[in-house]
Amino acid sequence: MxxxxxxxxxxxxxxxxxxxxxxxxxxxxxxxxxxxxxxxxxxxxxxxxxxxxxxxxxxxQRHLRSMEGRRAELFADLPEDAGLSAVIACRILPWVEQLAAMPQPSWRARFLYQVRTVPSVSEVLASSFELNNDFDDLLLRMREGLREIPLDILRARAGVLGHMALGICAEFEAQLQAGTQKGNWTSVGYFLIDAGAGMLAAPVTHSGDFLTPPTIPSLI
Known part of the structure; x- marks a missing residue:
């Protein structure tokens, strides 16, 4: 072309x-x-x-290759004794860095927030992200410091983190457009890292019998 x-x-x-x-x-x-x-x-x-x-x-798939490249760099630089927050940062920071670099107004976070629950595109979602394996690599690194958390619960919490991050970023993107935002994308990223670390490491007070494999891939 x-x-x-x-x-x-x-x-x-x-x-x-x-x-x-x-x-x-x-x-x-x-x-x-x-x-x-x-x-x-x-x-x-x-x-x-x-x-x-x-x-x-x-x-x-737009912008995905550059974001995955940035994640690979961060993951490769992780020391063996990296804490949970540093591992989560490998997932979150490339995403917010991408949003920060976009021309304003940007629509990326709000588009992904909209598309994540549309039944008509569920198959496209699943096939578009099936080759993205860095989530499992990061999950294993998270697991190293969270042995007391059952793996199925840890995986489900990581999925919640992805959806939570997408929703917060979509809201902040709208606030940027409206001129009502406080802080910047960097502050959003580190808020998500801290919140995610707290959620992932929280004690398990009940079994996770209700958990089922996620039907929607993480979009960030």
Whole structure:
């Protein structure tokens, strides 16, 4: 694809991310996305992505490689005796660094917050993140200092941390746009690290019989 085609594709991704973030995935048509970028070619999404699932897959994979590279760097630099907060930082910091680097207003956190529970894209979500194995690597490092926490409960808590982080970041992203925010993305990141460490290490007061394997992958 030539330079013009690449630019058109990126413009469609920008438009789709914004509209999905504001209105939800199922409420936005391909035609509306095309009109949002100012083109009269209402088949532009189909031309550049093939179908709607591939458009959403492209949005989910967007920026993922750079974020995973940053995570790999942080993980490789972890000392053997790294504490729980340092391990969690490998997961959280690349995410908030990515959000901090985006042009304002940004829509990334709100788009992912919207898409995480849409039944129509559940298969796309699962297949888009199935090759992302760094979560299990980090979980094993967390496990080293939390032997008293059953593995199924630790995994479930880590999933809760992912969803909690996504919700807080989506809210802060909206506050940035409205000009009502306090602090910055760095402060958000370290708040999440501290909160996550407390939650993961909390004593288990009851069995986790209700727990089932997560059906939605972590999106951060």
């Amino acid at each position: 030539g330079h013009h085609g690449d630019m058109a594709r990126e413009a469609l991704l920008d438009a789709a991310e914004e509209l999905f973030a504001l209105h939800g995935v199922d409420a936005v048509s391909n035609r509306r996305i095309a009109e949002h970028v100012g083109t009269h070619n209402h088949s532009a999404v189909a031309y550049h992505f093939g179908n709607r699932d591939e458009l959403i897959r492209a949005l989910l």
